Amino acid sequence: MPAAIEIDDISKHFRLYHEKYTSLKERVIHLNKIPYEEFWALKNVSFDVNWGETVGLVGHNGSGKSTLLKCIAAILKPTSGEIRVRGRVAAMLELGAGFHPELSGRENIYLNAALLGVSKKDVDLRFDDIVDFSELGPFIDNQVRYYSSGMYTRLGFAVAVNVDPDILLVDEVLAVGDENFQRKCFDKVEEFQQEGRTIVFVSHSPDIVRRVCDRAYVLDHGKVVGEGTAPEAISILREFQAKGSGLASMIASINEDSTSGQGQAAAKEEISVPDERVMVGQISVAFPGISGAGHLTPGDPLTVKVSYSATKPISGVLVGIQLFDQKGDVVFGTDSDLMGLEPLDVDTEGELEFSFPSVAVSDGLFSVAVGFTSARDQRIYDWQNQELAFKVISNGKSTGYLKLEPRLIQNGEAVPFRS
Incomplete structure (x- = not known):
């Protein structure tokens, strides 16, 4: 049976413009040639996602996770390579994607669902479920420009999971929801998993990846540098964070030479275990x-x-x-x-x-x-x-990330503790 998602040697590059010519004179002087730098967000990425699998994408900021997810969702077109997706896709990407700020929450539900290929008749049948899941009933007729980031997330995820998708793509946006709503979302994800739906999940949280994903891929500067079960992928990611990205360049140089016997010998030499260890x-x-x-x-x-x-x-x-x-x-x-x-x-x-x-x-x-x-x-x-x-676990004496012990001085005298 063909995989739900087949990613075949895709690459994606962007042009980074460091100068911008705004006047006609500047354009004529420079012959309308604006200097730019080529940036490869993805390079030669290949893997399959099988039906019913939950696959995670992990990596540092800028590693290409979100770009890859957008390519799968057909929001971006790969520069080279091919992606084959089978079934209806619902994508929960960056905050506010698919929403018009001037429209109400009600109107945006129909707009977002239409972008996902759902008819108005089907949305009418599911509208109450979408509003109930989002918990935005009192605000559903307000313009979404006045919504908070958490409200955006609630509405977007509610639409995505209630349009009966075969494949669900979820980016890091769930991190902005409150704890109760996150729990509700994960319950829905688990329900999808039990129903055999396919999920691709991007997250920076190792706990979420371990909890949700069957397996995961590690990206580094646009390349897949590791894969395995969720714990194995997190371990690979941690090694990259600890050692830096030198390993990725080593792997790339080995792969580039691997077509020759010399390259294969070099690869074996690189990965051989030293006598002293x-x-x-x-x-x-x-x-x-x-x-x-x-x-x-x-x-x-x-x-x-x-x-x-x-x-x-x-x-x-x-x-x-x-x-x-x-x-x-x-x-x-x-x-x-x-x-x-x-x-x-x-x-x-x-x-x-x-x-x-x-x-x-x-x-x-x-x-x-x-x-x-x-x-x-x-x-x-x-x-x-x-x-x-x-x-x-905090003892309640302070809030925040660090535990510091400041002293309070008033007019040169230490303020006494309560008796």
């Missing part, structure tokens, strides 16, 4: 002095324990650590060199601890990544991550 074993966390609680409060101590093994005793080893939030953003990172410590001498096996006297972050789930590199040539021996390693 330090490997990350188990990563675990402990909360010193805290008994019974399965979480931290801001300011509590944290210990990250790492076991390791080596192919042989090795000197001149650096160890690094990074903490990630639920979106995959790095909230903290350092290594033994940045800490001003001597390079390590490691035996064939052992254990290390990173001891944090105080974790100065507020609410959230955090992941930990640990890696070993060579102090001599900066070669990465190994890098592994522990997903959702620990949880921090």
